[in-house]
Amino acid sequence: MKAIRIHQYGGPEVLAQVEMQRPAPGVNEVLIKVHAASVNPFDWKARAGYVKEFFPLTFPATLGSDVSGTVEEVGPGVARFKRGDEVYASLGLEGGGYAEYAVAKEAIVAEKPGTLDHVQAAAVPTGGITAWQALFEVAQLRAGQKVLIHGAAGGVGNFAVQFAKERGAYVIGTASSRNHAFLHELGVDNAVDYQQTRFEDVVHDADVVLVQPPSQELATKYGVRALFYGGHPSSSNLAEIAKLIDAGKVKTVVETVLPLEEAPRAHELSQSGHVRGKIVLKVA
Ligand SMILES: NC(=O)c1ccc[n+]([C@@H]2O[C@H](COP(=O)([O-])OP(=O)(O)OC[C@H]3O[C@@H](n4cnc5c(N)ncnc54)[C@H](OP(=O)(O)O)[C@@H]3O)[C@@H](O)[C@H]2O)c1
Structure with missing residues (x-):
């Protein structure tokens, strides 16, 4: 082959x-x-x-x-x-x-x-599973919570935005301005241009943040649970995601x-x- x-x-x-x-x-x-x-x-x-x-x-x-x-x-x-x-x-x-x-x-x-x-x-598969496990299995995101998703236009982020919206969360996504119309199509409530604005100046009281490996020292200082999470293959996650896709809820x-x-x-x-x-x- x-x-x-x-x-x-x-x-x-x-x-x-x-x-x-x-x-x-x-x-x-x-x-x-x-x-x-x-x-x-x-x-x-x-x-x-x-x-x-x-x-x-x-x-x-x-x-x-x-x-x-x-x-x-x-x-x-x-x-x-x-x-x-x-x-x-x-x-x-x-x-x-x-x-x-x-x-x-x-x-x-x-x-x-x-x-x-x-x-x-x-x-x-990998983007969808990573977003699913991080939001729902690790962070236990619930309806009504506020979530900040970095890299929202990327392979993981675009699914994270759509899954979080489907769950009923308030979603803020970061991307360059070129991607803001796209983030709104995905369903974000608010898009932050990371090239123009420091997200920490405009995003407050987020319940969940999807981010690169965070600093444990800062997390402890601010009383935040922070961890690096490695996604693992899962057919049951893929089956759930397929249902959302086939129902037209996720693209x-x-x-x-x-x-x-x-x-x-x-x-x-x-x-x-x-x-x-x-x-x-x-x-x-
Ligand atoms: N731990 C795990 O299990 C796991 C699994 C999968 C992926 N990952 C990691 O997670 C990260 C994201 O993966 P991915 O597949 O989504 O990557 P990706 O598709 O390559 O991400 C590209 C996106 O990142 C955005 N971006 C670039 N710099 C940014 C910044 N400073 N702030 C916000 N957005 C920015 C870009 O938007 P603009 O063009 O608008 O800048 C672009 O749409 C990677 O580091 C990957 O290795 C980890």
């Missing part, structure tokens, strides 16, 4: 197209024929070696956490899926998505939202679609830090 792999840490140029053997599904695993895979910032951070202290790659490595496709084959013990099912999954940090076929544990795979094509569906945002072989270009774009929604690699 065709795959994009890396054999060493480095710039986007280390992403190389190779021919490799198709993986076989083991016990409780499914083999997915990948139609589309999306790009997450973790991919270029891993490629560049920025996260090797806590997640060293084993070379050659196939990056890519998010896939949407059809079940090609199921391994022993798989009960929920059969060949031909349309599915989507977050494969987690191990990746494997930048390829024509990817293996996933049955437990992390979910039925693709029926109203989305594979390109749109591939934009959902997916794909800014750029590129063929798989243009993964280096996709990484350059992601690394710029200004993607709106997601970049998706079309595989099949």
